[in-house]
Amino acid sequence: MSVQDDFSFSSLTPDLILDAIESLGIYPESGLIALNSYENRVYQFIADDKKRYVVKFYRPNRWSSAQIEEEHEFAAQLAAEEIPLIAPMALQGKTLHQYQGYYFTLYPSVGGRSFENDNLDHLEWMGRFIGRIHLVGQKQQFKVRPNLSTDEYLKQAKHNILASNMLPTHLETAFLAILEPLCKTAEQQFNQQKYNAFRLHGDCHAGNILWRDGPFFVDLDDARNGPAIQDIWMMLSGNRDQQMLQLDTILAGYEEFCAFNAAELKLIEPLRAMRMVHYMGWIAKRWCDPAFQHSFAWFAEEKYWEQQILSFKEQLAQLNEEPLRLMSGL
Template identity: 50%
Template sequence: MNDKAFTFQTLHPDTIMDALFEQGIRVDSGLTPLNSYENRVYQFQDEDRRRFVVKFYRPERWSAEQIQEEHQFALDLQHDDVPVAAPLEFNNHTLLSHQGFFYAVFPSVGGRQFEADNLDQMEWVGRYLGRLHQTGHKQRFQFRPTMGIQEYLIVPRQILETCTLIPAAQKATFLQTTDALIDAVNAQWHNRFTSLRLHGDCHAGNILWRDGPLFVDLDDARNGPAIQDLWMLLNGDKAEQRMQMETIIEAYEEFSEFNTDELGLIEPLRAMRLVYYLAWLIRRWDDPAFPANFPWLAEEDYWYRQKQIFTEQIRVLQEPPLQLTPMY
């Protein structure tokens, strides 16, 4: 892997300006960085005072075919009137390249923060997720991966084993706890679902509110179970989560049928996300942005807390899964 490209060390402001100029866009403001660690994303204004966002993809993460599938999914959703931030086309292409970097330009869309504790807003989101999945069911990704144990647990476990950030005195017990968590997930995981194209990372931070929801950031889009796009919206205690899920599913089923067998995958998916996220931080540690923004990863207390989180998730996995209130 080319470390300089991988860590964006060759992506300079002049490089970004030149890339945009190639597409006929003259930047008339500064490049304002937006919150993104995986890619580099900037907001700007052109000479006609139109606002845009340009996204430079992390090299060697996704192939051109995989990024194009993300873009096509966004365009499919837009065609089906699902509110989503979709890339703009330049000479019939949404995926652009400059000096070895893939990038795309999006319209700048504003909005308020989605209120995760607002059941009215949750109902709207459920309804549009039903529509999003209606589009997602039309075909599967051919180049993007499908969610599963291998990508989210087995490969991350290998990364953790070779990680030098884990204190030597804690490493053996940490890996034992990780293995126990993987075993607990394997005991609960099943394939009684239809895999479809997903948003993939549908948490409150990726939903804007503009008289209704607007979905942003399809960077983690992949095939998988519908519940993946629902469970991260839940918050609070079990009773609150049950009410939220019932609200989401009732609205969701106005457009797509929901398989209640997938409720049993919520806690396995949560465990998979915990392990995958930790391995993602380790994978990106050579990027200077990560030690600067996640310094606690090199601290002993952090790994002790992670072991406690894994242990608690093992306990949760042994409890009965979330159940909806019976309808009579």
């Protein structure tokens, strides 16, 4: 089996990791500390120059080199505008490297605490930086990275779920009875809404933000073309009134740099449904990776699938409710 066919990283040994890093003239002095990443393999270490680094090995056969380089180009453009994003380091004249079949890159290690998405001051700050990211993102579209689409997030995800054979047989009828209308309704609502697609962070949630005298954005791994609201809705939490207040707060900062089309609020619940289905499909597709079986053991439990049936029913009902609106009348 070639590296590019091995989704499980089984040949990514500690010796290979160290050899790859040293091939760039960086020599680790400390051990490798695995950081929280399921899609890729990410490690922190201290080198002989006493600086901390992070090395990221991309999951084989997910992105092409051209798609990764496009991600890196976007990160460099954002960093050039002094947007606090942790961009890959240029070493030996490039940011993307290859060693024994694995693509990898190095980053400076930046510490910070978790982002508080219930802090309105932090949310307004976030809004300003998302607006600045989108101001850069609107200058061009990705050419080789994908668009956010219902084909990937619903149709392909649904196929991966069913092909995994993880769905308990006696729940299949009930699960499909809610999955089908959820996907159909979300697809209709998403595709009927017009929007301006441009380069996004793509996965802008609290887990991809560090707070260190302000926000630091990390992980452009899911960057793609899509609507502005995709980088905003995952900041929202709580009940409807709380979410409307949070929206107003975020967009007050956002609109200092970038205009927002309020019609995109109709996309929030379809996008939420798409993320729910895509998340299940992602785990199903990666189930052959032992790391997923260890970290997501509940995916094989009957109780999880029963809970998903209920969650999908609640989300389908939400799709039929009035979309969130702005309190400010923006």
